[in-house]
Amino acid sequence: MIEPNNIDLTSTPPNTLPEHPRIIELKNVERSYREGAGQTWVLRRIDLTIRPGDFLTIMGPSGAGKSSLLNVLALLDDQWRGEYWLTAEPVHHMNRKKRAELAKRNIGMVFQSYHLLDDLTVQENIDLPLSYKNIPRPERQALVADALDRFNIVGKKDLYPSQLSGGQQQLVGIARAVIHRPALLLADEPTGNLHSTQAKEIMELFRGLNEQGTTIIQVTHSEVNAAYGNRIVELRDGWMVNDSAHPETRRASGDKS
Amino acid sequence: MFVALLNHVRYALRQLRKSPGFTLTAVLTLAIGIGATTAIFSLLWSVMLKPLPVEHPEQLYKIGSQNKCCVNGGMQSDWAIFSDDKYEYFRDHTKGFRSLAAFQAGMDTFSVRRGGAGEKAQAADGNYVSGNYFSTVGTPILRGRAFTMADDHEGASPVAVLSYRYWRERFALDPAVIGSTLMINGRAVTVVGVTPPGFYGVSLRSDPPDFWLPLHQEIDLTKNQPLVSEPNKDWLDLVGRVAPGTNIQQIDAQINGELRQWLQAHAATLNAMTPGSSQLIPQQRTELAPAAASSNMLGLSYRKGLMLLLWAALAVLLIVCANVAGLMLVRATAHRQQTAISVALGATRGEVIRQSLAFSVILAIFGGVGALAVSYAVTNMMLALAFRGSSRLPLDAAPSWPVLAFAFGASLITGLIFGAIPAWLSSRAQPAEALRGANRGSSGDASARPQQLLVVLQAALSVVLLCAAGLLLRSLNNLEHQNFGFQTQGRVVAQIDPALAGVKYANLDPFYRRLRERLGRIPGVTAASYAAYTPMTFDNSSTTPFFPGRPASKGGNADSVSFTSVGPDYFQAIGARILRGRPITEQDNNNSRHVAVVNQAFAKKYFDGDAIGRHFGIQAQLNSQFEIVGVTEDTKYNNPDQPAPPMFFLAMDQSIQVAPPFKPEDAYFLSYARNIVIAFHGSAAGKEREIRAALTDVNPDLAPQHLRTFEDQVSLNLNGEILIARLTLLFGLTALVLAAIGLYGVTSYSVARRTGEIGIRMALGANRAQVLRTVMRRAMAQALLGLALGIPLAWLAGRLLAGRIYQVSSFDPLIVTVTVACLAVSAALAALLPARRAAGVNPVEALRNE
Known part of the structure; x- marks a missing residue:
């Protein structure tokens, strides 16, 4: 059982961003896949603005394009068209290497199936994002120790993922995602594999992080989880059909003109 | 039982047909390994094991072992x-x-x-x-x-x-x-x-x-x-x-x-x-000894070399087994679900093992069929290398029944060896896990560990073979380029038989004069002479020398020295230096005192180096017949890997005296030249026609039996060494290529298995260079482990080779360095392709598949 109430998040302010009115701005973003002679669209004309400190939930039925949008936002996918500004930097003008650098600085990812590496201990899993940065080893060790302490998993640091419960694994996944203090935390169905009690605890954790200033974007099917955020965006067949922050965005899923 | 076996065979054949790429790769790899081993066995059989072509050869005994x-x-x-x-x-x-x-x-x-x-x-x-x-x-x-x-x-x-x-x-x-x-x-x-x-x-x-x-x-x-x-x-x-x-x-x-x-x-x-x-x-x-072994001149010459090559071939076969076992493991993983379904439907562990072994044995038998072609080619190459200069070798490369039986047996054993690990792993399949898709996790490459171990083994064995090949090649190079005490460049040696051409003993003087004069007229000739035998012509005469004022020797090997008789200009013709005194000249004939030239070893052994003017004989009664007029440098006439033994040179134009019980005719053989040697300005290539024409001019029946450059003649003495060095190198390179293929296979497999993990790493910030480095590091770690295991083994192999190598340390740092570099480069090349593939993983795809 995880104990989010005991987790001290006060000492983990996110990376300070310049005062931008928007952390993310998408303009007319589209994504499609080639299928034989035809093309399947998974994202259509997405216009989206996200402010620092937002806790945004992306919802929609299966196949609506939620995860595709999250992958675009995470800079994991670079096959989209349109304009994407992240912290006022034009991602759409960047090459693959620069996008990767930008993501490394600003984004943390939490996955539904945790995606911890089975061969690495808890401590090593948390260290992983730092190992890809030019951070001296002692500093990394200090950061990891700090994260273990904050997430109250010091006692588990030498265990392997297979020795942890699902909730504990996701806790490690979140610790790993925020170890480098990203401004933006992206979570793809973070509680999809968890019992409802554990899910609640994880969501409380997200709320705490958000209150500390981390911008969070989550993909979920759960209305309960969505309630932790302050804004909901709904996708259907690749179209953004609803944005709680902009009620005028309503669009019928069939309206694809 | 038989029906079950037939079903296993039928199913295995169907599986092979369904994956032609796998089948072809495995069969070719097996053909190389089994073929190399069969080729060595083929020669070993022909040279050492084949019974004499007579009735009841086991009843024949030779007097003298x-x-x-x-x-x-x-x-x-x-x-x-x-x-x-x-x-x-x-x-x-x-x-x-x-x-x-x-x-x-x-x-x-x-x-x-x-x-x-x-x-x-x-x-x-x-x-x-x-x-x-x-x-x-x-x-x-x-x-x-x-x-x-x-x-x-x-x-x-x-x-x-x-x-x-x-x-x-x-x-x-x-x-x-x-x-x-x-x-x-x-x-x-x-x-x-x-x-x-x-x-x-x-x-x-x-x-x-x-x-x-x-x-x-x-x-x-x-x-x-x-x-x-x-x-x-x-x-x-x-x-x-x-x-x-x-x-x-x-x-x-x-x-x-x-x-x-x-x-x-x-x-x-x-x-x-x-x-x-x-x-x-x-x-x-x-000693009474079985005739087959004790009269087998080829067996005695090649036994140790063939045994060495057999070990090398077995090492290649082992690498092949490891390689194919690796392929089988990949295949077994891919078929894990099928195996799981079989187990879920009631197949016993024994049946799973039998099916897997039937597959590998049938694969090996196909490999064995391919191996016969490889064996035939390698045996032909070995015969050509080992017996260069032989015109009527009683051996041929066509596979005999024992060779076919060996190839079949080797295939069977190979199949069982490389099939054992995959069979064992298949038998441990957990149907529930496999059917659930247990490999969803982002596990590293724990499942590839058996393959990694096989790659380490292959790398270690290829290090051993390459180091051995390096030692043998350096040894061969030292043998070929040593100071023989004569010059090989620009010289031709021919085997003649004046007696066969009808030249009588009494007519030898004018014959030799004419011979020298005519050979001297060939354009470009700087010296031409003749001798009872010349260096490296597989000929030797030896006797016991006697010295005035010293007790007579009792004979035996320790007192035996080699000697030959030579014509004027002989030392110039073979390019050996006279260090003191003078060479044999035209003046050394029957009208002058009997003279001899000795080599340094002779002068040192019998006269403490001061030999000029001293006397010796080859019979106790005539112990001062020859006066030493010159000392020549030590020249190797036999055994390129041994120091030149004491030797003396008599004047062929002088008839030597003999005392009873010998008759004068007993010494006639010393006056018949069996070799001529001709030195040219520049290259001796292409002079054959002119030399033949000159010999025919001297005597129409004086056709040379062999006519070779001195370089070729020396090289014939190294047939065994050339065969062993080249084949070991061939085996070593084959081993290296197979090890590289193995590493490529296991790295590719590992990358395929770890696509999800790579995607996660990239999602967490790893860039492509970092992914490339991670994959390369893991692959190189296997090569390093192979080196760590292989270098001590190579040292051991070097110790075992010590008796076969000439002026090379059994652990040569340069050879080890070159081997390490070869393995490192091969491993890097083998790992680069899968590593680049890993670096090109699309994290979105990878994570979606997770």
């Missing part, structure tokens, strides 16, 4: 060749043999032409044998008849038995040859029979005889003093047939007793030849 050639006088200590007189003594007194036969230890070259045909004479090699030879060794005669004892006495009408090969090549299997007359060395000899195909005699040598002649015809046919009538000239191998169940130790003791009795009876003559030799009689002994 060593192989000696060609004529010996005096004591031998460990006797292996005998005179005709000794042969008759053993034959008539030894009770244990059913029959005892004699055959010439060496061979003579004869001029042969068909009687009355008016054709030109050609050279051919003949072997003198006793009248009971064919009946004793037990070979049927293909056409005509064998010799009888009636053919083998002085005055009998001359007869010959031809080998099948000679009958085919020289006379196109003409049946009329049997019963016809051949002019052999100018004498009419009737062909009475032809031996069956494949019969080469009792002694397996690279150039077996063209025909056989009865012993006592030597009296009429030899160009020199007949050996058959010399009781103290030993030149015959003796082979006896025993009845089954005979007590060999008893005959052995009897023979040893008879040998000493005979020597005792001839003590006076022996003492006259070498004073004091009768005192050595109690120590003289011989």
